[in-house]
Amino acid sequence: xxxxxxxxxxxxxxxxxxxxxxxxxxxxxxxxxxxxxxxxxxxxxxxxxxxxxxxxxxxxxxxxxxxxxxxxxxxxxxxxxxxxxxxxxxxxxxxxxxxxxxxxxxxxxxxxxxxxxxxxxxxxxxxxxxxxxxxxxxxxxxxxxxxxxxxxxxxxxxxxxxxxxxxxxxxxxxxxxxxxxxxxxxxxxxxxxxxxxxxxxxxxxxxxxxxxxxxxxxxxxxxxxxxxxxxxxxxxxxxxxxxxxxxxxxxxxxxxxxxxxxxxxxxxxxxxxxxxxxxxxxxxxxxxxxxxxxxxxxxxxxxxxxxxxxxxxxxxxxxxxxxxxxxxxxxxxxxxxxxxxxxxxxxxxxxxxxxxxxxxxxxxxxxxxxxxxxxxxxxxxxxxxxxxxxxxxxxxxxxxxxxxxxxxxxxxxxxxxxxxxxxxxxxxxxxxxxxxxxxxxxxxxxxxxxxxxxxxxxxxxxxxxxxxxxxxxxxx
Numbered sequence: 001x002x003x004x005x006x007x008x009x010x011x012x013x014x015x016x017x018x019x020x021x022x023x024x025x026x027x028x029x030x031x032x033x034x035x036x037x038x039x040x041x042x043x044x045x046x047x048x049x050x051x052x053x054x055x056x057x058x059x060x061x062x063x064x065x066x067x068x069x070x071x072x073x074x075x076x077x078x079x080x081x082x083x084x085x086x087x088x089x090x091x092x093x094x095x096x097x098x099x100x101x102x103x104x105x106x107x108x109x110x111x112x113x114x115x116x117x118x119x120x121x122x123x124x125x126x127x128x129x130x131x132x133x134x135x136x137x138x139x140x141x142x143x144x145x146x147x148x149x150x151x152x153x154x155x156x157x158x159x160x161x162x163x164x165x166x167x168x169x170x171x172x173x174x175x176x177x178x179x180x181x182x183x184x185x186x187x188x189x190x191x192x193x194x195x196x197x198x199x200x201x202x203x204x205x206x207x208x209x210x211x212x213x214x215x216x217x218x219x220x221x222x223x224x225x226x227x228x229x230x231x232x233x234x235x236x237x238x239x240x241x242x243x244x245x246x247x248x249x250x251x252x253x254x255x256x257x258x259x260x261x262x263x264x265x266x267x268x269x270x271x272x273x274x275x276x277x278x279x280x281x282x283x284x285x286x287x288x289x290x291x292x293x294x295x296x297x298x299x300x301x302x303x304x305x306x307x308x309x310x311x312x313x314x315x316x317x318x319x320x321x322x323x324x325x326x327x328x329x330x331x332x333x334x335x336x337x338x339x340x341x342x343x344x345x346x347x348x349x350x351x352x353x354x355x356x357x358x359x360x361x362x363x364x365x366x367x368x369x370x371x372x373x374x375x376x377x378x379x380x381x382x383x384x385x386x387x388x389x390x391x392x393x394x395x396x397x398x399x400x401x402x403x404x405x406x407x408x409x410x411x412x413x414x415x416x417x418x419x420x421x422x423x424x425x426x427x428x429x430x431x432x433x434x435x436x437x438x439x440x441x442x443x444x445x446x447x448x449x450x451x452x453x454x455x456x457x458x459x460x461x462x463x464x465x466x467x468x469x470x471x472x473x474x475x476x
Contacts, residue, residue, distance in 0.1 A: 026144060030153045032198035033140050034160040036096060036133035038191050039103050041164025043126045044072065044287070045315070046188065049172025050181035057181070058116050066420050071120050073413035075127020076134070077406050083132040084402025091213075092140040092206045097199035099136065102129035103192035111186045135405035139398050142389035143206040151329040151454060154389045155322070158382030162322040164191075166315035173312055208394060261396050262403065269465040270391040273450060274404035277338075280442040281384050282411035284342075285349055285435030286376050288419045289314065289369055317370050321377035333454040334383050334390075338446050341379020346439035348372035353432030384408075390453045391461060 047069055055065050087095040106129055109122030137157050145153040168184075175183045262271050328337060352368035354360070392400030423431045451464035 027153070029144055029203055030141055030156050031160075032195070032202055033096065033137055033144075034156045035191055035195040035198065036099060036137040037157040037160035038164040038167075039188065039195065040130050040133050040137075041161035041166075042168045042188050042191065043103075043106075043130055043164075045165035045168030046171060046184050047072070047123075049169065049176060050184045053179040053181040054119070058119070060116065062420055062424075064116060066417050068116075068119060068123060070413050070417040072123045072127035072130065073409050073416060075124040075129075076131030076409035077127075077413065079128040079131030079133075080135040080402055080405040080409055081131075082402075083135050084398040087136055087139065087402075088209075088212075088398050091209050092136065092143070093199055093203050095132070095136055096140065096203070097196060099129050099132045100192050100196035100199060102132070103195070104189060107185060107188045107192060111182050111189075131405065131409050134408070135398075135402045138385050138389035139401045140206055142397065143208040144204075151334065151386050152326055154386040155326045155329050155382040158377075158385050159319075159322045159326050162315070162319045162377060162381075166312070166319045169312045169315040212395075262399055265471065266462070266466075267393060267396055267400070269449075269469040269471060270393070270400060270462075271403075272469070273391050273465065274388050274400055275407050276442075276445060277380075277384050277387060277450075278404045278408035279411045280342075280438065280445075281380055281408060282415050283435070283438045284345055284376070284380070284442065285372075285415065285432065285438075286381070287412055287416055288431075288435075289373065313366070314369060314373050318373050318377045321374045322382055325378050325382045328378075329383060329386060330454060333452050334387055335446070335450050335452045337379040337383050338450065339379075339443065341375050341381075341383070342439050342443040342446060344375030345372055345380065346436050346443065348375055349432050349439065350436035353429040353436065356429035356432070357427065387450075387453065390458075391465065393458055393462060 051065055051068060054060065054068065058064075060068065083095060083099075086098075090098075102125060106122050106124075106126035109125055110119055111122075113119040113122055138154060141154050141157060167187075171184050171187050175181070261267060325337065348368050348371040352365065352372060355365045355368055388401050388404045389397070419431065422434075449468050451461070451468050453461050453464075456464065
């Protein structure tokens with residue numbers, strides 16, 4: 001099993017310590033890979049400010065405004081569903097390069113859109129790349145990360161998503177005075193080009209992918225260059241041993257092959273965790289605030305430009321708390337962070353709803369939004385992306401990440417498309433109370449079924465999952 005370049009903490013052997021030069025190089029690769037996460041955040045966040053001006057230029061109805069926001073999510077669902085198989089076929093590095101090209105194409109379409117339909121088409125293309133990146137980046141990061149710091153490198157993806165959202169808000173603020181929504185979108189071409197350049201000249205292929213596709217010698221050379229011959233031999237030997245076990249199980253008819261493998265009894269607990277957390281992350285209400293923050297704040301009586309300024313505050317808190325989560329995830333662990341996060345989200349989004357029901361004013365509304373964002377960014381937000389890179393067995397990690405990410409985007413689409421109509425029908429405050437109830441239900445689910453994954457290899461995580469679900473444990 002080659003999910004990283006070091007042993008679990010506390011064990012002895014040639015992979016116990018990662019040399020500092022190798023650690024620096026792995027961190028550099030992780031940062032380049034996480035540019036996909038940055039673009040994920042930028043292209044989902046930039047619409048919040050641009051929409052305030054697009055709606056006037058194109059005379060958009062409320063449904064058309066929701067469509068401009070949510071149509072990206074349709075593309076994201078398709079991109080997330082398709083990219084797992086493609087990533088397994090052509091490799092993680094080439095897949096990320098292809099995603100960068102699609103980002104560039106979508107950015108060009110929305111920047112030069114001359115009407116509503118072209119704008120929708122551009123947002124769909126961006127959605128394809130956003131969904132594909134959100135499924136590919138956690139897998140790639142997981143496969144280059146030493147287990148001792150795997151959580152930190154996987155949360156780097158969420159950190160870059162929040163940086164992307166904050167940069168989008170700052171770009172919106174910079175171009176708000178001139179109402180230059182085309183310039184807001186155009187800025188996304190810069191990180192897209194950097195991601196493409198990284199895949200061409202910087203990033204290596206995942207060792208796990210190389211070994212799985214019969215290129216153990218290439219993986220051996222890459223790991224040897226980083227960590228030495230003994231380390232490379234151990235990583236390759238463990239991976240080949242796991243592959244041999246999987247082949248024997250397939251021969252004996254013990255497991256399904258292909259995507260159907262996700263439904264096999266030994267993978268099912270991981271699938272339930274992945275799909276449930278994917279849905280909860282969105283139905284907890286996070287992207288109603290990310291996408292509609294200026295619109296929500298504007299309804300408290302502030303101007304459009306002031307609303308964008310306040311949304312920057314939300315972006316800053318999002319980023320700061322994600323940095324905190326990155327520092328804590330390999331110390332505190334995944335499970336306690338998710339539990340605390342969901343509890344605080346439930347309380348703060350309930351209070352946010354209350355601020356609208358009894359009209360507490362823009363100050364308290366902004367405060368409750370900030371607390372909610374902090375609770376999400378300090379736990380569920382980054383830890384979800386860490387978990388989908390960890391809970392699935394290596395043989396189905398790409399497919400598991402792909403389907404979990406697709407469910408995440410379907411849920412995102414459902415929430416973003418229905419939020420404004422639902423808020424109009426029930427009231428904005430009452431709609432936030434629905435999100436609070438979902439957070440409470442999710443808290444009960446996590447308390448019962450989610451095991452700790454910190455510092456554990458794939459086999460240990462498998463056994464912990466099956467114990468939680470009360471199902472027969474997989475082979476030792």
